[in-house]
Amino acid sequence: MANYLSPKKKLWTGRSSENDLYLHEKVRCLPFTKVPSVKDQFAILGYCCDEGVRLNHGRTGAKNGPEAIRKALGKMPNHLKAGQYVTDVGDIVCHTDGLENAQHTLGESVAELLEKHTFPIVLGGGHDIAYGHYNGIKKYLLSKNKRPSIGIINLDAHFDLRNDVNGPTSGTPFFQIANENEPFNYLCLGIRKDANDKQLFQLAEELGVTYVLRNTFRIQFVKEINTWIRAFMAKVDYIYLTIDLDGFSSAYAPGVSAPSPLGFSPDVVLESLETITSSGKLISMDIAEMNPKYDVDGLTAKLAASLVHHIIHSEFP
Incomplete structure (x- = not known):
């Protein structure tokens, strides 16, 4: 693959121990061709692309997000079981004017990882990551003769339902997915009225999008939120989780x-996340919009790494 880079072991550093106390000591760096087919393993794939952000008039720099998250994650404590590992399989990169190629390669890569029984964790990169990622899950399920019943749970301030008439951007992935898939099962948590215009709210209603506004997406309403999440997940067979750091x-x-x-x-x-992982339906996840260019004291990278740390140490039924 012309836009694929092999993993870099030098990114995984931290304290050393004799008992695998830190995650960098549990990371294997392997290209796709050498990833073993073993259940209950996690695979980290970078999506080094912010072309979609640029086209969406955002501030660029997210292409370096995967590296920053890896560096923060490697230093964290390891609580995995003795036989569990995290496999870094490298990065998908976006060359000039190559957004759609990067999305296609991402989809092919996710499908291959799922075929090897690993749980993909994709690190971005712009939220255009979602279109390629979803299509990779879909391709894998179709290869198993399964009619894809995929529910998307997006933790985000934005619907990302902008029209792609002028081409894909980081703001169009779920519009593209909706146009190509029936039914369209989409739950958005954290939507803000000051971040989406009224036409986007109208389109969300027309597409049957379920969403929770930021004013309600608060810890004091966690019981109600989890009830809504469970009701959404009950309608589908698989969950694709995407977390937009913005x-x-x-x-x-x-x-x-x-x-x-x-x-x-x-x-x-x-x-x-506890509710989602305990469902037994989560098939893959990603984290989008990590932009180290504007980070402060590595806070955002540490937050993203902590979310990954939480996922890999969750109990999957």
Whole structure:
């Protein structure tokens, strides 16, 4: 693949121990061709692309997000079981004017990882990551003669339902998915009225999108939120989880493409993740819009790494 880079072991550093106390000691760096087919393993794939952000008039720099998240994650403690590992399989890169090629390669890569029984964790990169990622899940399920019943759960301030008449951007992925898939099962958590115009709200209603506004996506409403999440998941067979870091308040995530002080907080997100992972339906996930160019003290990279850390240490039924 012309836009694929092999993993770099030098990114995974931290304290050394004799008992695998830190995650960098549990990471294997392997190209796709050498990834073993073993259940209960996690595969990290980078999506080094911010072309979609540029086309969506956002501030660029997210193409370096995967590296920053890896560096933060490697230093964290390891609580995995003795036989569990995290496999870094490298990066998909976006060459000049190559957004659609990068999305296509991402989809092919996700399908291949799922075929090897690994759980893909894709690190972005702009939120155009979602279109390629979804199509990779869909391709894998179709290869198994399964009619894809995929529910998308997006933790985000934005619907990302902009029309792609002028081509794909980081703001169009779910519009593209909706146009190509029936039914379209989409749950958005953390939507803000100051981040989506009235036409986007109208389109969301027309497409049957389920969403929770930021004012409600708070820890004091966690019981109601989890009830809505469970009701959504009951309608589908598989869940694709995508977390846009710009949905968080800039107090927690300053290093994103579109920051805002009015975003949500990590506590309600962690509670939501518990509900999602315990469903037994989560098939793959990604984290989008990590922009180290604007990060402060590595806060955003650490937040993204902590979310990944939480996922890999969750109990999957």
